[in-house]
Amino acid sequence: MINPISLRLFYLNFGHFTDHMLILIFAKAAFSAGIDFGFGKDGAYAEMLFYGIPSLVLFGACAPIAAHMADHWNRNGMLTVFFIGIGLASILTGFAQSLLQIGFGLALIGVFASIYHPVGIAMVIEGGGKIGWRLGMNGLWGNMGVAAAPLVTGLILAQFDWRLAFIIPGSVSILIGLGFLAFVRSGGARPPEATRQEKEFVEFAPGWQRALVSLTLVTAAGGFVFGAMTFIIPRLFEVRMQGISTDIAVTGTLAALIYAVAAFAQLVVGRTIDKRTIKPVLIFVAVGQPLFLSLMAMQTDYTLFAVSLLAMGFVFGQIPITDAVLAQYVPDQWRAKVLSIKFLINLMIGSAALMTARYLLSTGAGFEAVMRVLAIAACFIVGAAFLLPKRHLT
Numbered sequence: 001m002i003n004p005i006s007l008r009l010f011y012l013n014f015g016h017f018t019d020h021m022l023i024l025i026f027a028k029a030a031f032s033a034g035i036d037f038g039f040g041k042d043g044a045y046a047e048m049l050f051y052g053i054p055s056l057v058l059f060g061a062c063a064p065i066a067a068h069m070a071d072h073w074n075r076n077g078m079l080t081v082f083f084i085g086i087g088l089a090s091i092l093t094g095f096a097q098s099l100l101q102i103g104f105g106l107a108l109i110g111v112f113a114s115i116y117h118p119v120g121i122a123m124v125i126e127g128g129g130k131i132g133w134r135l136g137m138n139g140l141w142g143n144m145g146v147a148a149a150p151l152v153t154g155l156i157l158a159q160f161d162w163r164l165a166f167i168i169p170g171s172v173s174i175l176i177g178l179g180f181l182a183f184v185r186s187g188g189a190r191p192p193e194a195t196r197q198e199k200e201f202v203e204f205a206p207g208w209q210r211a212l213v214s215l216t217l218v219t220a221a222g223g224f225v226f227g228a229m230t231f232i233i234p235r236l237f238e239v240r241m242q243g244i245s246t247d248i249a250v251t252g253t254l255a256a257l258i259y260a261v262a263a264f265a266q267l268v269v270g271r272t273i274d275k276r277t278i279k280p281v282l283i284f285v286a287v288g289q290p291l292f293l294s295l296m297a298m299q300t301d302y303t304l305f306a307v308s309l310l311a312m313g314f315v316f317g318q319i320p321i322t323d324a325v326l327a328q329y330v331p332d333q334w335r336a337k338v339l340s341i342k343f344l345i346n347l348m349i350g351s352a353a354l355m356t357a358r359y360l361l362s363t364g365a366g367f368e369a370v371m372r373v374l375a376i377a378a379c380f381i382v383g384a385a386f387l388l389p390k391r392h393l394t
Helices: 004-036 044-061 063-072 075-094 099-113 116-125 131-159 162-185 196-200 208-240 248-263 265-275 278-296 301-317 319-329 332-362 366-387
Strands: none
Touching (some): 004 075, 004 131, 004 208, 004 248, 044 063, 044 099, 044 208, 044 332, 063 116, 063 332, 075 099, 075 116, 116 131, 116 319, 131 162, 131 208, 131 319, 208 278, 208 301, 208 319, 208 332, 248 265, 248 301, 265 301, 278 301, 301 319, 319 332
């Protein structure tokens, strides 16, 4: 028989996978949808990016509302709403018959996607203990969703069309949501028993003000980098890997491979912060980002693939650190609220990154300029890492 705690963690991890995959289907499907709606090949991707921006804005903006509802209702109920709601929104997007309808469908995906991070991550942290590994594993599942988005979408596009790229994953999400609902009703979705330290952790920890300032800066700059990198790499590979292949299924698979392999950095980082002080780990992870992002601006084909893998390893490796810092300084009753604000900042800045990329691409500056801007933004993560107080994760 499956341990209920393990099954609960599976649903939480699969929720993170679903969240990132469904919000990023459009990143790969945008070009094909643009062609379908009458845009020329040269401008289809840049023009369609506009219709994805409200989705990312709502992804962050609705997070505080989701946290408030979870605190005043319950977290399990909100996670059920997430699975079923985002699945229905994805199917609705697949049936869009106009640009306005596709924008509305994508926005609705953003609304339901906003539920996961303030609610799901708070549920992962529940109980305390060595949370670095749990956060690393949860982050790995999330980034496997990032990896699956271009892979699955590319394969569906190669065989069918962009509409089924939304409809099929949406249907799977609904089925998982119904399974989680049955699990909750059976009484198995209870959180693990809290450790003694977690039970005694009822007030903000000393140094929390400085820690949250550092966290805010990391979240803002990191959100700019993460938001752009998880969206543009599939298209970047289509444009800059023509020496390898011009097949969108192949470049989509290569983008998926980057996201999948780089995601394992979170397990390494998660295990490390369970054993060591967070600050030096964050500094190391932060320094690697501007270095490899700037190198990406100059590469093509296999060299671009290798440098992109290193860059994404550092970008993804940062994810469990910020949530671990939050868990270290913020008590459970405040975590969903603070997580929601963190994601509001992250995704609003991520939307700004998309608008910046769209502007640079539409003016003909190219992906070189986009990568240089991202490298500059990553330098602020380094500064924020030095600001973080020294405190071991307990």
